[in-house]
Amino acid sequence: MTSITADTERRAAASAPRRVKRKTVQTVIWLVGLLVLTAIVLYPLLWLFLATFKPNAEFGQNSGLFPVSPTFDNYGKVMEGIAGVPMWRFFLNSFILAASAVVGTVMSSALAAYAFARVQFKGLGILFAAMIGTLLLPFHVVIIPQYIIFNKLGWIDTFIPLILPKFLATEAFFVFLIVQFIRQMPRDMDEAARIDGAGHLRIFWSIILPLIRPALITCAIFAFIWTWNDFLSPLLYLTSPENYPLPIALKLYNDASSGGADYGATVTASFVALVPIILFFVVFQRFLVDGVATQGLKG
């Protein structure tokens, strides 16, 4: 009996360090593998950042990461802008569009989500199904008629076709996200308020809204980033350069540089347009990643 125990112990004592060693080796391989993968994945962004310091002559010659003779010239040129419009104007336009999208999306989506999640009304089922249906609807199906409608209303080359849809909760993702969030909230709080005579508006405003703040923040961040990146809608509706947001300004740079012109400016403009998103990501990354993880929300 004692000999068996001793034997097991001896064997355990002998294999434990080996197991620890094997575990360590595995962890090192894991770490190195992931670091290599990270380097590959982030290489294009690092390349972009360092390319902003390359003088024009180096493009096409030096495809490596580091500029041979670094310069800040590109930044000076980019500040001047393109098509007679300074860069700050494109930033301002992008910011106006993105900020309006945040306000509109959060307000209209929260209202709709409350109705879907907490009000028992006739037609709830079919309207909810319709909302889910629009989740899967490709946006391109409606761009032709939407363009014709906005054109008839005389809204081409204004921000209205870009901002109005956000105030009408057209992005079903956000409505769905908030619906799911409200459904997780315990109902006893609103039951208590209802017994006390509070109506839906009060329950929504005083009870639900404070509770769903995390979901609203997630929606706000994504609404901002998606609008900041959006290319198709401004391409359709904005015609004069002073109304252009950054993505369309970048298109101008891209068009100009395909003619062999200023490549440094194109690359640098691309980088500065990404800076706000990168900052958002650094500040809110936990929020963004957890939002994706818990809600199944795509970047």
Added chain:
Amino acid sequence: MSTTATRVIVTEDRPSAHLLRRGRRDLNPVRPGQRARARRETATGFAFLTPWLIGFLGLTLVPMAYSLYLSFTRYNIFQPPRMIGFDNYIRLFTKDPVFLQSAEITLIYVFVGTPITLGAALGVAMLLNYRDKGSGFFRSAFYAPSLIGASVSVAIVWRAMFAPDGPVDSGLQIFGINLGGWIGNPPMVLPMMILLHVWTFGSTMVIFLAGLKQIPKELYEAAEIDGANSWRRFRAVTIPMLSPVMFFNLLLGLIGAFQVFASAYIISNGTGGPAGMTNFITVYLYKRGFSDGQMGYAAAIAWVLLIVVALLAFILFRTQKSWVHYAGDDK
């Protein structure tokens, strides 16, 4: 719809008592009848839904119907639409090789790019799931590209990365691989676009990772005791337990891939070239509708896209019973 979308999120915010007390002041002593109450509920529901309803009717439902009507007409926005029956659809499938090529490369992009992206996402998610310590950093790093993958900036970077003698091309030449550039080299353009798609695997990976963390450890331990090797554990535990997440990612991934636009447009300067290899269905639709002013024809393209996507969603939902395992299903 999916388990990822219904996970409980614990929040510490609670409304304070004074908010509840404030509600008491509006106490309504009259208790309205059942029917009146139901009617009031409906009125309230629609009041809350007003912005969404206006958007749904005015920006989705009516435009869809209008677009269906336009698809049976010839319309250039300046003259009133003229009915031509099914001519647009017939022309698309019998007399328009550009459309057929566009449909072909779009389908290749969707049905090759999405599975690769999903595979990469699942693979990396499993790698990250191996160890908790340090995986948070990698999770964020891999996620970053999916936030910006559809942006014009990244399309411009991609163009530079894959230019002849650019970073990728000269990097491959070190290993003796000479592909003759990617941009401007028709057979390499679609692989390049698919690589851009795969580069944004991060958001899918994050969803997979959250799904993997939900799988009870006991299932793996039980399988290990039963002598299952790691491949068997993957097949018998991971795959079925992850299938709802897989379904969700597959559905949204496929539908999302059909909508690739900005990167193709920027990389080709709006031409869809070279040799039509970036002329995805959305790019073609845009060119027909807005460059050529053939709104009726473009509406027909839009409806073909809609029908294909709807069909795909239908097939996926119909087949999910045979491969998607929902917890609580005792099978």
